[in-house]
Amino acid sequence: MSFLYNIGINFTNYGLKCVAHFNQKIKLGVYGRAKTFYLLENSITKNDKTLWFHCASLGEYEQGLPVFKALRKHYVNHKIVLSFFSPSGFEIRKNSPIADLVVYLPIDTPKNAKRFLDIVNPVLTIFVKYDIWPNFLNTLKKRQLKAILISASFRRNQSYFKFYGKNLRKALFAFQHIFTQNEISKTLLNSINYKNVTVSGDTRFDRVLDQLKQDNTLDFVEEFKANKVCVVAGSTWPEGEAFFIDFINSNISNELKFIIAPHNIKSNQINSLKEKLHTKTVLFSEKENENLREAQIFIIDTVGILSKIYSYASIAYVGGALGNTGLHNTLEPAVFGVPIIIGNHHHKFPEAKAMIDKGGMFSVSNHKDFTLILNKLAKESDFRVKSGSKNREYIEENKGAVIQILNYLRI
Template sequence: MNKTTYTIGINLYRFLIKLAAPFNKKAANMIEGRKNWRQKLKNSLNDVNQVKVWFHCASLGEFEQARPLIEKLSGKNVFIIVSFFSPSGYEVRKNYEKADLVTYLPFDTKSNASDFIDLIKPDLVLFTKYEFWHYFLEELNKQNIPTVLFSAIFRSSQEFFKPTGDFFRNMLKKFDFLYVQNEKSKELLNSIGLSENVEIAGDTRFDRVIDACNSVNKISLVETFKGEKKLLVVGSSWPEDIKALLKFFRSLPEDVKVIIAPHEISEKSIEKLKKSLPHNAIRYSEASENKIESTESDFLIIDNYGMLSSVYQYGDISFIGGAFKDGLHNILEAATFGMPVIFGNKNYKKFNEAVLLIDEGGAYPVADSDETDALLKKLFNDNKERERISNISYDFVRKNKGATDQILKYVEKILYSGHD
């Protein structure tokens, strides 16, 4: 790929998003949210005289990685700008109280990048995990604005490390510093000539989930639902995950209850999920203390966003969705409370935390409903073994903390000591 091909690809992508907008809510949000962005930025940044730090996140998962850094900087006379590429991040966090400005990132064209950076005039820019936008990185480099990539993880199959990957390698070289999650990522960057400005810091999400665990909110309805029974929490599930769990659900042990937080919470998706379950299920939005006690339901469906991380505190075992589909969702939110973590075996290997937790003995990939059923019954029946694995998960999260403070030292050096 070269610059011309890249530019054509970006413009084609933008054109296709516009075509899809009348028929697709996500595409419509992407277009609507970016309307008049120049004027919106001018209005929001009028008379701002503070040091400005810009965090860019692809979506909601990357925001959770940025969040520990944002919250450490919040209140230090720093104006914090958070941009998202995806609606699934922007729509959920557009009113995030620790950021002074939350915006969509314009599509990556030369004029958009130049105008966006001229309008926000950041003193420091932090890109989260990935998202490599050529014109934005080129303009930041041209204006000598310090730019950092953090919580990054690389694989040898990526374009950066292929013989034809010069265009992508040049994007990486625009960063002033790169904080990576593991030794393999550092070795890969070293192999393409990046060494002096690369450091292993780990993943800031470990710090985020520990903070969330320490300040978790109690949920009385969930406490009532669980009662004295054991609890399986199914987080961010897709239909493929439910299919793998159905055999266990059909012969659910009498001392086990299940909470399911589906990834999609549209009315159609929730009703389809309810109908697929072998026992009566109650929706959280329709639940009350009396209704939970009177129905004696074994299944509670969380039909809202934002509550799942607090629900995990009640879990004895977790099943995390996504790995039978496009990719595994966040396992650390569950692991931080100490419990065995189970997920599909199809698409998890690019998630470093999943591979590491499997190696430690705290997580288990499963292939199908038979394997899932056998594993869950074994773990629920063996309290001692379940407790042993739970301790592994709990300790795993805590021994990997610290990335935020490591990166923060560099951030504060740039902000308060001037550029090197």
């Protein structure tokens, strides 16, 4: 199976290089990976002690960040290498202060794994959630290098638990310990005779609680909101934006303001969204020349500030679940005690089900349901506040994963 895997991974590498000529995101990854060994060899010496953190993309980075910060503080004399597989993680966090070097993970071939670990030789490796690469992990195990997996989440239909998943199962045993988000994941690992498991929960809860300790002040949002009821639509896609366009154009009210932060901030799509809204609309990129207090719609055509913007929300909508792109981060608004509206394709997101069950989140599948719940939340302040408080309670009830991980590491 490892022979077939290595053939497949080489074909994948060749395919990515071909597709890179036509896809900008894949091109970034291909070109970025080509620089990895040069960067490593010019940044790390044989005398350096190192830690290696690996994340598939941006979401996993945010998930691991509370642990990374604690380790950065503890291992002050170590160099930290942070690797990403996806450009959407690397390009946004390539200057992360928790790492001395941020790189793309090379393609998972035996040669690349050996070369990477010859240079880095980490005293501790942490993978977040998934992105299990057999050659890297098996090489770590052969060299008896300590590795753990945190915030892991497994499903019964994954390859690890199928008759053909031997190679991936073997890779899991490279981890000295796996911290899972839930009991189901622990049970599945036990079923393949992996026993070094702790159900610690999801580090994302600790991550979002850290946000409350930050300065979330954004003067331009305060000016725009002007003490009105404010709906923040985060990480939106066209299907969700269509609901907002119809709602706003049909329910124009001076008492209700909207901040829309699209997932895709390409200028042509931003301009198209703005043109469809029949009321005073301002773009973040043009805010210096506008009177924000007079605007009803504020479109955020930049990245990196959404978590702070949620602190100003009276109501939040989180995109991704009306289509097939996957629900975006609902914990970020939840920690601020905000009621949340999402689409109906949320079945792979246990936190969504939990908040729906508690009464702080509302799932909609059509424009009618969207309009009904948004109107109810906007007009009934008691209902709005009570619903939002249930989300904050949910976050508080699920904190503590980071402490368990750090205790295991004796930090």
